[in-house]
Amino acid sequence: MPEPSAIVNSPEPAGGTREQDLIARVQRGQHELFYELVQPYERRVYAAALAILRNEADAEDVAQEAVLKALSNIRQFRAESRFSTWLIQITVNEALMRRRRQKTRAVESIDEHRDEEGEYRPRDFADWREIPSEALERKEVRQKLAEALGSLDRKYREVFMLRDVEQLNIQETADALGISIASVKTRLLRARLMLRDLLAGGWEQGWFSRPPFEKGTKPW
Amino acid sequence: MVVTCEQVWREISNYLEGETDAALRAAMDDHFHTCKSCASVLAGTRNVVALYGDERMIEVPPGFGRRLEKKIAQGVRSEKSGWSTWSAWLVPVAALLLIGGGLRLANSLTLNPPLKSEHADPGHDIPPDMPVVVSVATRTFHVAGCDFIHNKETVRTMKASEAIRDGYVPCVRCMRKYLSVARVPAALDAEAITAEEALKESDGD
Numbered sequence: 197m198p199e200p201s202a203i204v205n206s207p208e209p210a211g212g213t214r215e216q217d218l219i220a221r222v223q224r225g226q227h228e229l230f231y232e233l234v235q236p237y238e239r240r241v242y243a244a245a246l247a248i249l250r251n252e253a254d255a256e257d258v259a260q261e262a263v264l265k266a267l268s269n270i271r272q273f274r275a276e277s278r279f280s281t282w283l284i285q286i287t288v289n290e291a292l293m294r295r296r297r298q299k300t301r302a303v304e305s306i307d308e309h310r311d312e313e314g315e316y317r318p319r320d321f322a323d324w325r326e327i328p329s330e331a332l333e334r335k336e337v338r339q340k341l342a343e344a345l346g347s348l349d350r351k352y353r354e355v356f357m358l359r360d361v362e363q364l365n366i367q368e369t370a371d372a373l374g375i376s377i378a379s380v381k382t383r384l385l386r387a388r389l390m391l392r393d394l395l396a397g398g399w400e401q402g403w404f405s406r407p408p409f410e411k412g413t414k415p416w
Numbered sequence: 417m418v419v420t421c422e423q424v425w426r427e428i429s430n431y432l433e434g435e436t437d438a439a440l441r442a443a444m445d446d447h448f449h450t451c452k453s454c455a456s457v458l459a460g461t462r463n464v465v466a467l468y469g470d471e472r473m474i475e476v477p478p479g480f481g482r483r484l485e486k487k488i489a490q491g492v493r494s495e496k497s498g499w500s501t502w503s504a505w506l507v508p509v510a511a512l513l514l515i516g517g518g519l520r521l522a523n524s525l526t527l528n529p530p531l532k533s534e535h536a537d538p539g540h541d542i543p544p545d546m547p548v549v550v551s552v553a554t555r556t557f558h559v560a561g562c563d564f565i566h567n568k569e570t571v572r573t574m575k576a577s578e579a580i581r582d583g584y585v586p587c588v589r590c591m592r593k594y595l596s597v598a599r600v601p602a603a604l605d606a607e608a609i610t611a612e613e614a615l616k617e618s619d620g621d
Contacts (some may be wrong), residue, residue, distance in 0.1 A: 222614075231488045235485075320460075332472045
Protein backbone atom coordinates (compact mmCIF):
# COMPACT_ATOMS: atom_id res chain seq x y z
CA MET A 197 0.00 0.00 0.00
CA PRO A 198 1.45 3.35 -0.93
CA GLU A 199 2.45 5.69 1.88
CA PRO A 200 -0.52 7.96 2.39
CA SER A 201 0.22 11.60 2.33
CA ALA A 202 -1.25 14.06 4.77
CA ILE A 203 -3.89 16.45 3.57
CA VAL A 204 -2.53 19.89 3.11
CA ASN A 205 -4.28 23.11 2.36
CA SER A 206 -4.28 24.00 -1.28
CA PRO A 207 -1.87 26.83 -1.95
CA GLU A 208 -2.99 30.25 -3.00
CA PRO A 209 -3.53 30.50 -6.73
CA ALA A 210 -0.50 31.21 -8.84
CA GLY A 211 0.43 34.85 -8.71
CA GLY A 212 0.54 35.37 -4.94
CA THR A 213 2.68 38.44 -5.48
CA ARG A 214 0.02 39.77 -7.80
CA GLU A 215 -2.54 39.20 -5.07
CA GLN A 216 -0.40 40.98 -2.50
CA ASP A 217 -0.03 43.88 -4.89
CA LEU A 218 -3.80 43.99 -5.42
CA ILE A 219 -4.43 43.89 -1.68
CA ALA A 220 -2.02 46.77 -1.12
CA ARG A 221 -3.62 48.84 -3.86
CA VAL A 222 -7.15 48.22 -2.61
CA GLN A 223 -6.02 49.08 0.92
CA ARG A 224 -4.67 52.35 -0.45
CA GLY A 225 -8.11 53.17 -1.83
CA GLN A 226 -8.27 51.64 -5.31
CA HIS A 227 -11.49 49.86 -4.45
CA GLU A 228 -12.42 49.37 -8.07
CA LEU A 229 -9.78 46.59 -8.13
CA PHE A 230 -11.53 44.62 -5.43
CA TYR A 231 -13.47 42.33 -7.72
CA GLU A 232 -10.22 41.31 -9.39
CA LEU A 233 -8.96 40.37 -5.93
CA VAL A 234 -11.97 38.28 -4.88
CA GLN A 235 -12.83 36.79 -8.27
CA PRO A 236 -10.60 33.68 -7.81
CA TYR A 237 -12.47 32.88 -4.59
CA GLU A 238 -16.02 33.80 -5.53
CA ARG A 239 -17.07 30.18 -5.94
CA ARG A 240 -15.70 29.28 -2.54
CA VAL A 241 -17.45 32.25 -0.97
CA TYR A 242 -20.74 31.12 -2.43
CA ALA A 243 -20.16 27.50 -1.42
CA ALA A 244 -19.40 28.49 2.17
CA ALA A 245 -22.59 30.51 2.40
CA LEU A 246 -24.61 27.73 0.77
CA ALA A 247 -23.23 25.10 3.14
CA ILE A 248 -24.60 27.05 6.07
CA LEU A 249 -27.82 28.46 4.64
CA ARG A 250 -28.91 25.64 2.28
CA ASN A 251 -30.73 28.11 0.10
CA GLU A 252 -29.29 29.43 -3.14
CA ALA A 253 -30.89 32.86 -2.99
CA ASP A 254 -29.80 33.42 0.61
CA ALA A 255 -26.34 32.09 -0.16
CA GLU A 256 -25.88 34.51 -3.04
CA ASP A 257 -27.20 37.39 -0.99
CA VAL A 258 -24.89 36.60 1.91
CA ALA A 259 -21.95 36.03 -0.43
CA GLN A 260 -22.44 39.54 -1.81
CA GLU A 261 -22.80 41.04 1.66
CA ALA A 262 -19.70 39.24 2.84
CA VAL A 263 -17.65 40.50 -0.07
CA LEU A 264 -18.81 44.07 0.53
CA LYS A 265 -18.01 43.70 4.21
CA ALA A 266 -14.55 42.46 3.30
CA LEU A 267 -14.13 45.52 1.09
CA SER A 268 -15.12 47.92 3.83
CA ASN A 269 -12.74 46.18 6.26
CA ILE A 270 -9.89 45.65 3.84
CA ARG A 271 -7.56 47.88 5.85
CA GLN A 272 -7.89 45.49 8.76
CA PHE A 273 -6.62 42.56 6.72
CA ARG A 274 -3.13 41.53 7.78
CA ALA A 275 -0.93 39.22 5.80
CA GLU A 276 -0.70 36.84 8.78
CA SER A 277 -3.52 34.82 7.24
CA ARG A 278 -4.33 34.01 3.67
CA PHE A 279 -6.68 36.44 1.99
CA SER A 280 -8.94 33.56 0.92
CA THR A 281 -9.18 32.31 4.51
CA TRP A 282 -10.02 35.79 5.77
CA LEU A 283 -12.69 36.15 3.10
CA ILE A 284 -14.22 32.74 3.83
CA GLN A 285 -14.27 33.46 7.56
CA ILE A 286 -16.16 36.70 6.95
CA THR A 287 -18.59 34.79 4.76
CA VAL A 288 -19.14 32.09 7.36
CA ASN A 289 -19.73 34.73 9.99
CA GLU A 290 -22.25 36.55 7.83
CA ALA A 291 -24.02 33.30 6.99
CA LEU A 292 -24.20 32.28 10.64
CA MET A 293 -25.64 35.67 11.55
CA ARG A 294 -28.21 35.35 8.79
CA ARG A 295 -29.18 31.93 10.03
CA ARG A 296 -29.51 33.21 13.58
CA ARG A 297 -31.82 35.90 12.31
CA GLN A 298 -33.87 33.22 10.65
CA LYS A 299 -34.29 31.76 14.14
CA THR A 300 -33.53 28.17 13.29
CA ARG A 301 -30.56 27.91 15.58
CA ALA A 302 -32.45 27.21 18.79
CA VAL A 303 -34.24 24.25 17.30
CA GLU A 304 -31.21 22.75 15.62
CA SER A 305 -28.93 23.18 18.60
CA ILE A 306 -30.79 20.42 20.40
CA ASP A 307 -29.19 17.98 17.99
CA GLU A 308 -25.73 19.43 18.42
CA HIS A 309 -24.50 17.06 21.09
CA ARG A 310 -26.76 14.07 20.74
CA ASP A 311 -25.34 12.95 17.43
CA GLU A 312 -21.79 13.08 18.66
CA GLU A 313 -22.39 10.46 21.30
CA GLY A 314 -20.87 7.13 20.46
CA GLU A 315 -18.55 6.34 17.62
CA TYR A 316 -19.43 6.14 13.97
CA ARG A 317 -18.82 2.71 12.52
CA PRO A 318 -18.30 2.36 8.78
CA ARG A 319 -20.99 0.25 7.17
CA ASP A 320 -19.61 -0.53 3.78
CA PHE A 321 -16.32 -2.29 3.25
CA ALA A 322 -16.45 -2.70 -0.49
CA ASP A 323 -13.11 -2.31 -2.16
CA TRP A 324 -12.38 1.26 -3.23
CA ARG A 325 -9.97 2.28 -5.87
CA GLU A 326 -8.79 5.75 -6.57
CA ILE A 327 -11.51 7.67 -8.34
CA PRO A 328 -10.20 9.48 -11.37
CA SER A 329 -10.70 13.21 -11.07
CA GLU A 330 -12.17 13.16 -14.58
CA ALA A 331 -15.26 11.67 -12.97
CA LEU A 332 -16.09 15.16 -11.75
CA GLU A 333 -16.50 16.32 -15.33
CA ARG A 334 -19.80 14.48 -15.29
CA LYS A 335 -22.70 16.41 -13.96
CA GLU A 336 -24.28 13.23 -12.70
CA VAL A 337 -21.32 12.58 -10.42
CA ARG A 338 -21.24 16.14 -9.12
CA GLN A 339 -24.94 15.92 -8.42
CA LYS A 340 -24.59 12.67 -6.50
CA LEU A 341 -21.77 14.14 -4.43
CA ALA A 342 -23.80 17.27 -3.72
CA GLU A 343 -26.80 15.18 -2.69
CA ALA A 344 -24.70 13.10 -0.34
CA LEU A 345 -23.21 16.18 1.27
CA GLY A 346 -26.63 17.78 1.52
CA SER A 347 -27.97 14.75 3.36
CA LEU A 348 -25.54 15.21 6.27
CA ASP A 349 -26.64 16.92 9.44
CA ARG A 350 -25.78 20.58 9.48
CA LYS A 351 -22.95 20.35 11.97
CA TYR A 352 -21.12 17.70 9.95
CA ARG A 353 -21.80 19.40 6.65
CA GLU A 354 -20.43 22.74 7.83
CA VAL A 355 -17.23 21.35 9.25
CA PHE A 356 -16.66 19.18 6.20
CA MET A 357 -17.31 22.09 3.85
CA LEU A 358 -14.92 24.41 5.59
CA ARG A 359 -12.14 21.88 6.01
CA ASP A 360 -12.34 19.70 2.92
CA VAL A 361 -14.01 21.96 0.39
CA GLU A 362 -12.89 25.42 1.49
CA GLN A 363 -9.53 24.07 2.63
CA LEU A 364 -9.43 25.95 5.91
CA ASN A 365 -7.25 24.22 8.47
CA ILE A 366 -8.63 22.69 11.66
CA GLN A 367 -7.96 25.79 13.77
CA GLU A 368 -9.46 28.14 11.18
CA THR A 369 -12.52 25.92 10.90
CA ALA A 370 -12.94 25.93 14.66
CA ASP A 371 -12.56 29.73 14.76
CA ALA A 372 -15.00 30.27 11.92
CA LEU A 373 -17.71 28.13 13.50
CA GLY A 374 -16.97 29.08 17.09
CA ILE A 375 -16.44 25.47 18.20
CA SER A 376 -13.51 23.62 19.73
CA ILE A 377 -10.76 21.91 17.78
CA ALA A 378 -11.84 18.61 19.32
CA SER A 379 -15.37 19.13 17.98
CA VAL A 380 -14.02 19.93 14.54
CA LYS A 381 -12.01 16.72 14.52
CA THR A 382 -14.89 14.59 15.74
CA ARG A 383 -17.34 16.04 13.25
CA LEU A 384 -14.86 15.86 10.42
CA LEU A 385 -14.19 12.20 11.07
CA ARG A 386 -17.87 11.39 11.11
CA ALA A 387 -18.61 13.49 8.04
CA ARG A 388 -15.89 11.80 6.04
CA LEU A 389 -16.93 8.31 7.08
CA MET A 390 -20.62 9.02 6.47
CA LEU A 391 -19.90 10.41 3.02
CA ARG A 392 -17.75 7.43 2.26
CA ASP A 393 -20.63 5.12 3.13
CA LEU A 394 -23.12 7.20 1.19
CA LEU A 395 -20.94 7.18 -1.89
CA ALA A 396 -19.97 3.52 -1.69
CA GLY A 397 -23.20 2.66 -3.47
CA GLY A 398 -22.19 4.90 -6.31
CA TRP A 399 -18.93 3.10 -6.66
CA GLU A 400 -20.73 -0.19 -6.84
CA GLN A 401 -23.18 1.23 -9.38
CA GLY A 402 -20.34 2.50 -11.51
CA TRP A 403 -20.80 6.30 -11.21
CA PHE A 404 -17.14 6.85 -10.80
CA SER A 405 -15.76 4.14 -12.99
CA ARG A 406 -17.90 4.51 -16.10
CA PRO A 407 -15.80 6.43 -18.59
CA PRO A 408 -17.50 9.42 -20.13
CA PHE A 409 -18.27 9.11 -23.80
CA GLU A 410 -15.96 11.15 -25.85
CA LYS A 411 -17.51 13.91 -27.90
CA GLY A 412 -18.67 12.64 -31.25
CA THR A 413 -18.37 9.03 -30.25
CA LYS A 414 -21.49 6.90 -30.26
CA PRO A 415 -21.74 4.57 -27.29
CA TRP A 416 -23.11 1.73 -29.36
CA MET B 417 1.99 -1.40 18.98
CA VAL B 418 -1.11 -3.11 17.66
CA VAL B 419 -4.32 -1.29 16.86
CA THR B 420 -7.84 -2.61 16.44
CA CYS B 421 -10.24 -1.77 13.61
CA GLU B 422 -12.21 0.49 15.96
CA GLN B 423 -9.07 2.42 16.85
CA VAL B 424 -8.25 2.76 13.17
CA TRP B 425 -11.69 4.15 12.36
CA ARG B 426 -11.43 6.56 15.25
CA GLU B 427 -8.08 7.85 14.06
CA ILE B 428 -8.46 7.62 10.32
CA SER B 429 -9.27 11.28 9.88
CA ASN B 430 -6.29 12.35 11.97
CA TYR B 431 -4.20 9.90 9.96
CA LEU B 432 -5.21 11.67 6.76
CA GLU B 433 -4.49 15.02 8.39
CA GLY B 434 -1.02 13.80 9.36
CA GLU B 435 -1.85 14.39 12.99
CA THR B 436 -1.12 10.97 14.42
CA ASP B 437 2.15 10.38 16.22
CA ALA B 438 4.79 8.22 14.56
CA ALA B 439 4.10 5.08 16.61
CA LEU B 440 0.35 5.16 15.94
CA ARG B 441 0.91 5.90 12.29
CA ALA B 442 3.25 2.94 11.91
CA ALA B 443 0.76 0.70 13.71
CA MET B 444 -2.04 1.87 11.43
CA ASP B 445 0.10 1.29 8.36
CA ASP B 446 0.70 -2.28 9.51
CA HIS B 447 -3.02 -2.70 10.11
CA PHE B 448 -3.92 -1.47 6.62
CA HIS B 449 -1.60 -4.09 5.13
CA THR B 450 -3.43 -6.89 6.86
CA CYS B 451 -7.02 -5.64 7.18
CA LYS B 452 -8.88 -5.34 3.89
CA SER B 453 -11.88 -3.62 5.49
CA CYS B 454 -9.84 -0.87 7.04
CA ALA B 455 -7.86 -0.47 3.84
CA SER B 456 -11.21 0.05 2.12
CA VAL B 457 -12.24 2.60 4.70
CA LEU B 458 -8.98 4.46 4.20
CA ALA B 459 -9.22 4.39 0.40
CA GLY B 460 -12.83 5.51 0.43
CA THR B 461 -12.22 8.31 2.90
CA ARG B 462 -9.27 9.54 0.90
CA ASN B 463 -11.42 9.48 -2.24
CA VAL B 464 -14.07 11.53 -0.47
CA VAL B 465 -11.54 14.15 0.55
CA ALA B 466 -10.04 14.29 -2.93
CA LEU B 467 -13.39 14.54 -4.73
CA TYR B 468 -14.90 17.23 -2.54
CA GLY B 469 -11.67 19.19 -2.45
CA ASP B 470 -11.83 19.61 -6.21
CA GLU B 471 -12.87 23.09 -7.31
CA ARG B 472 -15.17 21.59 -9.90
CA MET B 473 -17.41 20.40 -7.09
CA ILE B 474 -18.43 23.98 -6.39
CA GLU B 475 -21.13 25.13 -8.72
CA VAL B 476 -22.44 28.65 -8.63
CA PRO B 477 -25.69 29.88 -10.15
CA PRO B 478 -25.42 31.24 -13.70
CA GLY B 479 -24.36 34.90 -13.69
CA PHE B 480 -23.20 34.81 -10.09
CA GLY B 481 -19.81 36.35 -10.86
CA ARG B 482 -21.32 39.10 -12.99
CA ARG B 483 -23.82 40.01 -10.30
CA LEU B 484 -21.12 40.03 -7.65
CA GLU B 485 -18.95 42.31 -9.77
CA LYS B 486 -21.90 44.65 -10.25
CA LYS B 487 -22.63 44.66 -6.53
CA ILE B 488 -19.03 45.56 -5.73
CA ALA B 489 -19.11 48.35 -8.31
CA GLN B 490 -22.30 49.69 -6.70
CA GLY B 491 -20.67 49.45 -3.28
CA VAL B 492 -17.63 51.37 -4.47
CA ARG B 493 -19.84 54.03 -6.08
CA SER B 494 -21.97 54.49 -2.98
CA GLU B 495 -18.84 54.60 -0.87
CA LYS B 496 -17.50 57.39 -3.06
CA SER B 497 -20.81 59.23 -3.11
CA GLY B 498 -20.92 58.78 0.64
CA TRP B 499 -17.56 60.49 0.78
CA SER B 500 -18.67 63.23 -1.55
CA THR B 501 -21.83 63.74 0.51
CA TRP B 502 -19.67 63.93 3.57
CA SER B 503 -17.18 66.20 1.87
CA ALA B 504 -20.08 68.34 0.64
CA TRP B 505 -20.97 68.85 4.27
CA LEU B 506 -17.38 69.56 5.07
CA VAL B 507 -17.35 72.92 3.26
CA PRO B 508 -20.26 74.53 5.13
CA VAL B 509 -19.07 73.03 8.40
CA ALA B 510 -15.61 74.47 7.82
CA ALA B 511 -17.19 77.81 6.91
CA LEU B 512 -19.22 77.76 10.12
CA LEU B 513 -16.13 76.97 12.10
CA LEU B 514 -14.31 79.85 10.46
CA ILE B 515 -17.20 82.22 11.13
CA GLY B 516 -17.43 80.94 14.68
CA GLY B 517 -13.72 81.42 15.09
CA GLY B 518 -13.95 84.91 13.66
CA LEU B 519 -16.79 85.79 16.00
CA ARG B 520 -14.85 84.42 18.92
CA LEU B 521 -11.83 86.45 17.91
CA ALA B 522 -13.95 89.56 17.51
CA ASN B 523 -15.55 88.84 20.83
CA SER B 524 -12.21 88.46 22.53
CA LEU B 525 -11.10 91.72 21.02
CA THR B 526 -14.27 93.33 22.34
CA LEU B 527 -13.66 91.89 25.76
CA ASN B 528 -10.05 92.98 25.69
CA PRO B 529 -10.11 96.18 23.62
CA PRO B 530 -6.97 98.16 23.05
CA LEU B 531 -6.33 100.81 25.62
CA LYS B 532 -8.40 103.88 25.04
CA SER B 533 -5.20 105.90 25.19
CA GLU B 534 -2.48 104.09 23.35
CA HIS B 535 0.28 106.04 25.03
CA ALA B 536 -1.09 105.56 28.49
CA ASP B 537 0.52 103.53 31.20
CA PRO B 538 -1.76 100.53 31.92
CA GLY B 539 -0.49 100.42 35.50
CA HIS B 540 0.79 97.53 37.52
CA ASP B 541 -0.24 95.60 40.62
CA ILE B 542 -3.63 97.23 40.65
CA PRO B 543 -5.91 95.16 42.94
CA PRO B 544 -8.44 93.66 40.56
CA ASP B 545 -11.32 94.03 43.00
CA MET B 546 -10.50 97.62 43.79
CA PRO B 547 -13.62 99.77 43.23
CA VAL B 548 -13.01 102.46 40.65
CA VAL B 549 -15.17 104.86 38.72
CA VAL B 550 -15.38 105.68 35.07
CA SER B 551 -17.47 108.21 33.22
CA VAL B 552 -18.80 108.52 29.73
CA ALA B 553 -16.46 109.77 27.01
CA THR B 554 -13.35 109.55 29.13
CA ARG B 555 -10.35 107.25 28.95
CA THR B 556 -9.30 106.98 32.58
CA PHE B 557 -10.58 105.29 35.66
CA HIS B 558 -10.31 106.81 39.08
CA VAL B 559 -10.68 106.28 42.77
CA ALA B 560 -14.09 107.70 43.76
CA GLY B 561 -13.83 111.40 44.63
CA CYS B 562 -10.78 112.07 42.47
CA ASP B 563 -10.68 115.66 41.26
CA PHE B 564 -9.77 114.54 37.79
CA ILE B 565 -13.07 112.82 37.09
CA HIS B 566 -14.86 114.39 34.16
CA ASN B 567 -18.51 114.11 33.26
CA LYS B 568 -19.25 113.33 36.85
CA GLU B 569 -22.97 113.04 36.17
CA THR B 570 -22.25 109.87 34.19
CA VAL B 571 -19.95 108.21 36.70
CA ARG B 572 -20.42 104.54 37.35
CA THR B 573 -18.53 102.23 39.66
CA MET B 574 -16.86 98.99 38.70
CA LYS B 575 -13.93 96.82 39.64
CA ALA B 576 -10.49 97.87 38.50
CA SER B 577 -10.16 94.61 36.56
CA GLU B 578 -13.36 95.45 34.67
CA ALA B 579 -12.16 98.96 33.90
CA ILE B 580 -8.84 97.61 32.63
CA ARG B 581 -10.70 95.00 30.62
CA ASP B 582 -12.75 97.77 29.03
CA GLY B 583 -9.62 99.65 28.03
CA TYR B 584 -9.61 102.39 30.64
CA VAL B 585 -6.24 103.53 31.94
CA PRO B 586 -5.48 104.52 35.50
CA CYS B 587 -5.61 108.16 36.43
CA VAL B 588 -2.12 109.62 36.86
CA ARG B 589 -3.17 111.33 40.03
CA CYS B 590 -5.42 109.10 42.10
CA MET B 591 -3.89 105.86 40.78
CA ARG B 592 -0.41 107.28 40.79
CA LYS B 593 1.11 104.66 43.04
CA TYR B 594 0.26 101.99 40.48
CA LEU B 595 1.91 103.76 37.61
CA SER B 596 5.46 103.65 36.33
CA VAL B 597 5.46 107.39 36.68
CA ALA B 598 5.50 106.83 40.43
CA ARG B 599 9.03 105.52 40.02
CA VAL B 600 10.31 108.38 37.89
CA PRO B 601 12.49 111.02 39.51
CA ALA B 602 10.62 113.76 41.30
CA ALA B 603 11.81 116.31 38.75
CA LEU B 604 9.77 114.60 36.14
CA ASP B 605 6.76 114.20 38.39
CA ALA B 606 5.39 117.61 37.75
CA GLU B 607 5.78 117.07 34.04
CA ALA B 608 3.73 113.95 34.31
CA ILE B 609 0.99 115.79 36.09
CA THR B 610 1.09 118.46 33.46
CA ALA B 611 0.63 115.79 30.87
CA GLU B 612 -2.33 114.42 32.78
CA GLU B 613 -3.83 117.82 32.98
CA ALA B 614 -3.37 118.22 29.28
CA LEU B 615 -5.19 114.96 28.83
CA LYS B 616 -7.89 116.17 31.18
CA GLU B 617 -8.31 119.22 29.07
CA SER B 618 -8.60 117.24 25.95
CA ASP B 619 -11.16 114.94 27.64
CA GLY B 620 -13.14 117.95 28.44
CA ASP B 621 -13.27 119.06 24.81
